[in-house]
Amino acid sequence: QQPVQSPQAVILREGEDAVINCSSSKALYSVHWYRQKHGEAPVFLMILLKGGEQKGHDKISASFNEKKQQSSLYLTASQLSYSGTYFCGTVGSDSWGKLQFGAGTQVVVTP
């Protein structure tokens, strides 16, 4: 079952912050975050495995609330290179190894 992402799109000025949310109706084992630039393959950012765990990748960080089956991706002090479509991918507790992607959030960072 596909996770739900919000917002659909966000436009930022360089240096601004943004939050992207991902939620699922089923129990999750893990949440993945990927970024895809136009015409390219998705690129892995990070995986979160435990409730309340936070991880970071440069100035991009994420949290995972296992009880609520929700994850959030935080873009801090955004850079032009952050532009792209961000997908969360979830692995259900009963569907090991099978990643289902959300619809994606298009991020545009302007100078």
Place this chain on the structure above:
Amino acid sequence: DAMVIQNPRYQVTQFGKPVTLSCSQTLNHNVMYWYQQKSSQAPKLLFHYYDKDFNNEADTPDNFQSRRPNTSFCFLDIRSPGLGDAAMYLCATSRVGGRTGSNSPLHFGNGTRLTVT
């Protein structure tokens, strides 16, 4: 460098003419996936192999088949492509340990963009 390679990068086929897309990996990962991605949409899982064990998604059309002759190679066969099958097809790999779920990232190939005329 270890990687996932998809060939060809672009494929044009005629309506109803069978087509095969290929994927190879040097990562020695035990799981290989095929995703279909249409414009401005999320990648949609078609099927995956856990070692030799084939797992089909319930809503994957019968028109789509896959083969994994060995650990390194995986093929996607579209038996009778329709106009609606035009999309980017992404192959990905990961290392999954037993039944504990996926805690390793997916490594994607650059994809094959399929056009159906």
